[in-house]
Amino acid sequence: MTKILIIDDDQELCVLLSDFLKLEGFETLTQHNGAEAVEHCKENQYEAIILDIMLPGMQGLEVLRKLREFSRVPILMLTARGDETDRIVGLEMGADDYLPKPCNPRELAARLRAILRRSESVTEPPLVAEKIDLGLTQLDTSNRCARYSGEDLNLTSAEFNVMWELASQAGQVVDKESISQAALGRPLSAYDRSIDVHVSKIRKKLAQAGGENLILSVRGIGYQFVTGTGASAT
Numbered sequence: 001m002t003k004i005l006i007i008d009d010d011q012e013l014c015v016l017l018s019d020f021l022k023l024e025g026f027e028t029l030t031q032h033n034g035a036e037a038v039e040h041c042k043e044n045q046y047e048a049i050i051l052d053i054m055l056p057g058m059q060g061l062e063v064l065r066k067l068r069e070f071s072r073v074p075i076l077m078l079t080a081r082g083d084e085t086d087r088i089v090g091l092e093m094g095a096d097d098y099l100p101k102p103c104n105p106r107e108l109a110a111r112l113r114a115i116l117r118r119s120e121s122v123t124e125p126p127l128v129a130e131k132i133d134l135g136l137t138q139l140d141t142s143n144r145c146a147r148y149s150g151e152d153l154n155l156t157s158a159e160f161n162v163m164w165e166l167a168s169q170a171g172q173v174v175d176k177e178s179i180s181q182a183a184l185g186r187p188l189s190a191y192d193r194s195i196d197v198h199v200s201k202i203r204k205k206l207a208q209a210g211g212e213n214l215i216l217s218v219r220g221i222g223y224q225f226v227t228g229t230g231a232s233a234t
Helices: 011-023 034-043 060-068 084-092 105-117 157-167 176-184 194-208
Strands: 002-007 026-031 048-052 075-080 097-101 131-134 137-140 145-148 173-175 215-218 222-225
Touching: 002 011, 002 034, 011 026, 011 105, 026 034, 034 060, 048 060, 048 105, 060 075, 060 084, 075 084, 075 105, 084 097, 084 194, 097 105, 131 157, 137 157, 145 157, 157 176, 157 194, 157 222, 173 176, 176 194, 176 222, 194 215, 194 222
Parallel strands: 002 026, 002 048, 048 075, 075 097
Antiparallel strands: 131 137, 137 145, 173 222, 215 222
16 A cells, blocks of 8 residues: 555544545555654655644644655645645645645545655656757656756756657757646646746756756746757657
């Protein structure tokens, strides 16, 4: 069974989600305190984490920051409905996806499967090409590593998928709906900023490695990865 950790102080909700996810083939364990959850994760491995923003002991965003210091485990945040700020900040800090509370357990299970499909902890379906070489930019699906000028960009699983989708169509404009379907495994919903935030993070990491202005914004459509000399895919 796929092991999932639920970090939420609402114990009744944890029981409800655990019971439903068990029927969906997941094995769950719960933690109700943020600080204790971080220490627990240092000693225990999970294939994904469901993380509530509002927690005692340590707020969810701080838990996320602490977890990202030592783990790349896929994290799905639960946020207050309508609180876009928490969602954007969470994605910027390395969360893989989010759902507003109260959430539909069936949608939660679907989102979990989507992030698991693209995570490093499961076998990825074969892609059209295993490597992309765009001058100083290289992506390799065998280790899900993206580099610029030889420097590892240290992308999250979601960021790697977004960058792969753009780089594999370098020179072309890729609409956000297509990126969301291919990289996140779900349709783009109204007011969803996930793709924008992931692209922003990729740009920052590229810039830190010396690769600025490689991803262009096309207003009202999506993004374009700028082609480099000797670009190729194998």
